[in-house]
Amino acid sequence: MTSPDSNENLLPPAGVQNEIGDLIEVFNRMVASLAEQRSGLNDTLSLLDSMLANAPIGLAFFDRDCRFTRVNKVFADMTGVSLSRHLGRTLPELLPQPVAQQLEEAVLAVFAGQEPISTFELSGQGGKPGRPWTWLVSAYPVRTNPQQVRWAGIIVLDASDRKRSEEALRRAEKLAVTGRLAASIAHEINNPLEAITNLLFLLRNYCQLQDPALNYVTMAEYEVRRIAEITQQTLRFYRQSTLPARTKMNDLLDSVLSLYQGRFNSLNLQVERDYDPELDLFCFAGEIRQVFANLVGNSIDASVAGGRLRVRARRSRNWKDPAQSGVRFTLADTGAGMERAVSERAFEAFFTTKEVTGTGLGLWISYEIVDKHHGLIRVRSRSATPGKPSGTVFQFFIPDDPNLLGAADPVAGTAA
Ligand SMILES: Nc1ncnc2c1ncn2[C@@H]1O[C@H](COP(=O)(O)OP(=O)(O)OP(=O)(O)O)[C@@H](O)[C@H]1O
Numbered sequence: 001m002t003s004p005d006s007n008e009n010l011l012p013p014a015g016v017q018n019e020i021g022d023l024i025e026v027f028n029r030m031v032a033s034l035a036e037q038r039s040g041l042n043d044t045l046s047l048l049d050s051m052l053a054n055a056p057i058g059l060a061f062f063d064r065d066c067r068f069t070r071v072n073k074v075f076a077d078m079t080g081v082s083l084s085r086h087l088g089r090t091l092p093e094l095l096p097q098p099v100a101q102q103l104e105e106a107v108l109a110v111f112a113g114q115e116p117i118s119t120f121e122l123s124g125q126g127g128k129p130g131r132p133w134t135w136l137v138s139a140y141p142v143r144t145n146p147q148q149v150r151w152a153g154i155i156v157l158d159a160s161d162r163k164r165s166e167e168a169l170r171r172a173e174k175l176a177v178t179g180r181l182a183a184s185i186a187h188e189i190n191n192p193l194e195a196i197t198n199l200l201f202l203l204r205n206y207c208q209l210q211d212p213a214l215n216y217v218t219m220a221e222y223e224v225r226r227i228a229e230i231t232q233q234t235l236r237f238y239r240q241s242t243l244p245a246r247t248k249m250n251d252l253l254d255s256v257l258s259l260y261q262g263r264f265n266s267l268n269l270q271v272e273r274d275y276d277p278e279l280d281l282f283c284f285a286g287e288i289r290q291v292f293a294n295l296v297g298n299s300i301d302a303s304v305a306g307g308r309l310r311v312r313a314r315r316s317r318n319w320k321d322p323a324q325s326g327v328r329f330t331l332a333d334t335g336a337g338m339e340r341a342v343s344e345r346a347f348e349a350f351f352t353t354k355e356v357t358g359t360g361l362g363l364w365i366s367y368e369i370v371d372k373h374h375g376l377i378r379v380r381s382r383s384a385t386p387g388k389p390s391g392t393v394f395q396f397f398i399p400d401d402p403n404l405l406g407a408a409d410p411v412a413g414t415a416a
């Protein structure tokens with residue numbers, strides 16, 4: 001049989017000069033134009049196929065029973081289910097709830113309303129990437145004639161990375177604001193502090209004070225010096241947080257512990273230091289110091305007279321990813337401990353059990369800082385139980401990797 005593609009075989013002999021000849025010519029033109037249209041159609045189909053396969057967005061089409069009729073590779077990658085397994089299946093057969101339900105509602109709404117549905121956001125956990133994801137979804141009708149919607153198509157854009165970076169930016173911004181606020185308060189406190197120091201100096205030297213008044217002046221001077229130290233530390237935190245650097249950990253830890261020496265003494269707390277003088281870490285030193293200061297402050301708040309505080313820092317591996325090396329800090333106290341209901345919420349912003357004295361921001365800020373360093377923080381705690389000692393252990397791990405902080409590692413052992 002003659003193939004419809006081999007047009008030459010259909011051509012009647014040339015040179016016929018009558019009506020039949022005209023007819024033959026018209027016929028020839030029709031055959032040529034049909035062949036041209038067919039090749040155009042094939043081109044369009046290949047174009048559509050390649051768009052479906054290569055578009056950097058997920059595309060899926062459904063029939064009126066909400067069964068997949070076609071999906072592209074990007075969509076299959078998003079669902080984590082192979083391309084062929086989609087065909088003929090419904091959304092709840094392949095995707096977890098409530099994601100499946102929300103997509104199905106969109107598909108049904110397209111068939112019912114015959115109109116596109118504007119973009120909506122879908123979030124979930126798990127799937128192939130194994131972490132939280134966010135999709136931007138829109139749905140639209142596919143018609144084969146103006147009256148009939150044959151399929152419903154959905155377009156899915158994976159906005160997870162954008163969402164994550166927005167989140168990170170928001171956190172960084174919050175931290176920067178907190179830092180600026182703390183720095184400006186510290187700065188403002190410095191002026192009246194200067195005045196108080198001067199007044200105490202006058203009192204001591206020009207007022208011929210006797211004991212106990214003189215003793216009170218000495219105590220006031222001591223406390224004022226502590227305030228000055230704290231404000232300077234705060235200012236330093238802020239300044240140092242602007243650039244990451246390789247930092248000696250024993251200097252950092254010692255400087256925080258010395259800040260709290262007064263409170264250790266008054267509670268008669270025994271502090272055990274267990275860290276190598278040579279241990280260093282590439283980090284935002286001021287911020288790591290702030291984490292440590294928050295944890296020590298909390299331990300002191302929870303401790304009773306005669307308690308113990310163990311501070312340890314050592315080179316270690318990420319407990320969730322042993323391939324990653326860094327420094328693990330452990331702070332263990334023998335304080336009152338926490339009930340489970342408290343430890344579960346301890347990292348929430350504004351969560352505090354200290355009514356008037358606490359703002360509930362210490363651990364939240366600490367979490368943000370550790371997270372900014374791509375590290376981890378965890379807590380184990382036991383509140384008073386008969387026969388068992390109470391206490392709390394905080395651990396945080398900071399990877400030692402300048403690349404993670406977007407910096408090149410300068411010569412080790414500089415900035416302390
Ligand atoms: N070492 C600890 N021992 C017992 N409870 C703790 C310990 N560390 C934290 N907590 C509990 O977690 C809560 C939250 O701590 P967080 O440091 O965030 O806020 P805070 O100390 O209450 O206030 P601040 O903002 O002044 O730090 C505390 O109120 C306390 O109940």
Ligand SMILES: [Mg+2]
Pocket residue numbers: 294297298361362363
């Ligand atoms: Mg605190």
